[in-house]
Amino acid sequence: MHIIGASGHAKVVADILKLINQPVLGVWDDNEQLETFLTFPINGSLKQFKAELGTKAIITIGNNNIRKAVAGQLNSEFGQAIHPACTIAVSVQVAEGTVAMANVTVNADAVIGKHVILNTNCSVDHDCKIGDFVHISPQAGLAGNVEVGEGTHIGIGASIIQGITIGKWATIGAGTVVIRDVPDYAVVVGNPGKIIKYNPTNHEQ
Numbered sequence: 001m002h003i004i005g006a007s008g009h010a011k012v013v014a015d016i017l018k019l020i021n022q023p024v025l026g027v028w029d030d031n032e033q034l035e036t037f038l039t040f041p042i043n044g045s046l047k048q049f050k051a052e053l054g055t056k057a058i059i060t061i062g063n064n065n066i067r068k069a070v071a072g073q074l075n076s077e078f079g080q081a082i083h084p085a086c087t088i089a090v091s092v093q094v095a096e097g098t099v100a101m102a103n104v105t106v107n108a109d110a111v112i113g114k115h116v117i118l119n120t121n122c123s124v125d126h127d128c129k130i131g132d133f134v135h136i137s138p139q140a141g142l143a144g145n146v147e148v149g150e151g152t153h154i155g156i157g158a159s160i161i162q163g164i165t166i167g168k169w170a171t172i173g174a175g176t177v178v179i180r181d182v183p184d185y186a187v188v189v190g191n192p193g194k195i196i197k198y199n200p201t202n203h204e205q
Helices: 008-019 064-073
Strands: 002-004 026-028 040-044 056-059 186-189 194-198
Touching (some): 002 008
Parallel strands (some): 002 056, 026 040
Antiparallel strands (some): 186 194
């Protein structure tokens, strides 16, 4: 597996790959001053990236906007990194490029999109639909039948009650309790969650 982006997030992904006996074939990053990452040399910039035939990559960049942009630039197949301590129901669909950290739980018939980050100890209940490039932060909990649109970031410890729809490129603040639907680009904080502003619609948050 190739690692795209030598970040703190990449350290966690690299550890997961080690745990599942998936060798790291290369690390790629645009920081010209960076020569090594953990025990791996930096192979080159993202523009120089070229995967060998039959190999895959994971974009280890936490920013949802940048992760989407990089995914559109790379000519590669994408893999997954699922921590062995996760509990993911057999009926769950998980798309390419997605990573799930330790102790993540995803219950029956949930659908997880492309290049999603399911961070440590988050919980996604039955029949949830998580769009591409979403980041669900540590300790966040989604009850059943929640839908989350593309690029949305759900902050650490947030709670989303059942049946809620959250739009695309929204931000749910840390510890927020969401009890009503959230429109596209909205920034929601508090208990109960309230809209305080809107993110730019060009995805440059």
